[in-house]
Amino acid sequence: MEQRVSFITLAVQDLAASHRFYVEGLGWTPEFHDPDEVLMFRAGPLTVLSLWDRAHFEAEIGAPAQTGPGVAPITLSHNVHEREQVDAVLSDARAAGAPVVSEGVEREWGGYTGYFADPDGFRWEIAWNPGPVGQLVLPPVGNTT
Template sequence: MEPRLSFVTLGVGDLARATAFYEQVLKLPRIALPDGAGVAFFELGKTWLSLFPRAELAADAGVPAAGSGFAGFTLAHNVRSAAAVDALLAEVAAAGGRIVKPGQPAFWGGYTGYFADPDGFLWEVAWNPDFPHV
């Protein structure tokens, strides 16, 4: 397998609500699709984020859609400073997002906090002085 991740697809409860959150709150660039496409795509460099109705995604994979609690993964967005962590978390909170963990110094020497999107997917916002990709 070539070392790349092409898509991260989130199964969402309300496609319109989730699309608005990612487009308007997080300001991700949305790819234009025909009306009624039933999916939303956001290009993030070489990896794309897609939003797809949860029940349909589960059916496509052949697994039950029911589930709750921690999904066993988080998404992460690195920023250029500790202040940028707090600024993004404040922006998400002001738009109705749920802050799970406020920005704070991390044991590994950076600064990090978490928010949940409208479907409960966890996003870490982090500043890491030793991570080159921001």
């Protein structure tokens, strides 16, 4: 098996709310959208973020193990080139209706990160990571794909 991830799929309660948040609020462009079932975005050169209606998700793979209160045991990270971009993206997410879970803070490992929650509570980390691993995930400056 090649060392890569092709799709990241999240089960969502309200696909229309996810569409409003990601498309209308954050300005993302869908690659595919079936209003009853799924919303897909190119998240990188070879990666798709798929937001799947929870009922369709459960019909195919089964009910999630954790359905109670709390935070889903996954985070998604959007890394940026400059420290100041962390606060700018958090501000954009807030304007799109997302609660900011954590304002940007200096981290002990040398970076600067903050978190917001999407309509289903999935945590998005906005990160400036100046180290070598952080640089692995950034597109060249000016290239958004």
